[in-house]
Amino acid sequence: MKIRQDAMDFKFEAINEDVPGPKWRRVFDRHWPVYSRWFVREGVRSRPTHSVSLNALRTHMPKLLPTYEAIVETAGGGDLEARFLSMWCPPFYVGGCSQAIVTGAEPSLIRNYDYSPRLLEGTWLASRFNGKRVVAVVDCLWGVLDGINEDGLAVSLAFGGRTAVGQGFGMPVVLRYVLEFANTTAAAVAMLRDIPVHMSYSIAVIDRQGNHATVYVNPDRPAEVVERRVSTNHQHGVEWACYAEITNSVEREAAVEKLLPASASIKRVLAGFHRPPVYQTHYGRDCGTLYTAVYRPLDASVELVWPGSVWRQSCADFQDEVRTIRFNDGEFAGLAPTFRQGTVSS
Numbered sequence: 001m002k003i004r005q006d007a008m009d010f011k012f013e014a015i016n017e018d019v020p021g022p023k024w025r026r027v028f029d030r031h032w033p034v035y036s037r038w039f040v041r042e043g044v045r046s047r048p049t050h051s052v053s054l055n056a057l058r059t060h061m062p063k064l065l066p067t068y069e070a071i072v073e074t075a076g077g078g079d080l081e082a083r084f085l086s087m088w089c090p091p092f093y094v095g096g097c098s099q100a101i102v103t104g105a106e107p108s109l110i111r112n113y114d115y116s117p118r119l120l121e122g123t124w125l126a127s128r129f130n131g132k133r134v135v136a137v138v139d140c141l142w143g144v145l146d147g148i149n150e151d152g153l154a155v156s157l158a159f160g161g162r163t164a165v166g167q168g169f170g171m172p173v174v175l176r177y178v179l180e181f182a183n184t185t186a187a188a189v190a191m192l193r194d195i196p197v198h199m200s201y202s203i204a205v206i207d208r209q210g211n212h213a214t215v216y217v218n219p220d221r222p223a224e225v226v227e228r229r230v231s232t233n234h235q236h237g238v239e240w241a242c243y244a245e246i247t248n249s250v251e252r253e254a255a256v257e258k259l260l261p262a263s264a265s266i267k268r269v270l271a272g273f274h275r276p277p278v279y280q281t282h283y284g285r286d287c288g289t290l291y292t293a294v295y296r297p298l299d300a301s302v303e304l305v306w307p308g309s310v311w312r313q314s315c316a317d318f319q320d321e322v323r324t325i326r327f328n329d330g331e332f333a334g335l336a337p338t339f340r341q342g343t344v345s346s
Helices: 022-039 050-060 062-074 079-086 171-181 185-194 241-247 249-258 266-273
Strands: 007-016 098-102 108-115 123-127 134-139 143-149 154-159 201-206 212-217 224-226 287-296 301-306 309-314 321-329 335-345
Touching: 007 022, 007 309, 022 062, 022 079, 050 062, 050 079, 062 079, 062 171, 098 154, 098 201, 098 212, 098 249, 098 266, 108 143, 108 154, 108 201, 108 266, 134 171, 143 171, 143 287, 143 301, 154 171, 154 287, 171 185, 171 201, 185 201, 185 212, 241 249, 249 266, 266 287, 309 321
Parallel strands: 007 123
Antiparallel strands: 007 321, 098 108, 108 287, 123 134, 134 143, 143 154, 154 201, 201 212, 212 224, 287 301, 301 309, 321 335
8 A cells, every 4th residue: 555755643552362372462562663662762670670560469469369370471482571571660752632421311431542643552442351351542552542341331540630640550450450350430449549559640430330430540649439421631620731731631521511511412412512612633643543542431442533434342342453644734734634444454
């Protein structure tokens, strides 16, 4: 396929593999060179040892240990790999994202993933690590940016807009733990209250009964459940002003709030997520909307949506597939505000 010089293609890959095996190893081999450089960018001694990381998992997420050990073994069993995959005290990093919990006849969780297209991992993994089917968009190779399990529990994260850093786990591995072992919003919230995190995040949670919560987790404050159905990149108020300004966090929050009257439908909210300011196009500044996820707890399904393209999977029916999404140059300084679905290959 000929690619225009002013366009960039990004591959999303859906992988169905119950336990870590050759498919996951292929993903690891593809991304490990970049992840390993990022992980030790402040020096290898800046990261906790394997022993410290392992003890943290034993203390805070013991039920996840067998899966962690299987992941590490599949990755080759190296020391640096084991330290990275524990996600205990990883380097500081930021992202965007907008989230909305839709209540009513069909509860749902809708989320824009806003990040640099140059750092996109693009792995959509259906697994059964601990007997329960989990479908999730992956970060750091096995962590969860957003996902759902076969019980209809859906979760997603948004960076909380604070510079605080502490002793704790990277949020994606915590959400992995939640989807592996929780089946209700109440159970998920209990886990989020107990597990230390190294940065600030706003977590959206909804279950099949429509019970929902937004949980503010921080490294320096107790987890807090708030009566909010919208979260962007600040919590109670803006604490990191320049970051909030760059990512339009306040404007996005206000726009999403307007989408959520009691009668709001998934279709209406989704349409709003594909319009500015919620739909971000600052790809040249490493903060553009890379996909919109729509989680439907009633049938444990999820759609990844781009303008003009919908990719549906579910816990009951998940197919291996590759899709290439093309970002085209447009009127903005970076990559374009429009997507075009490219070729589908295996």
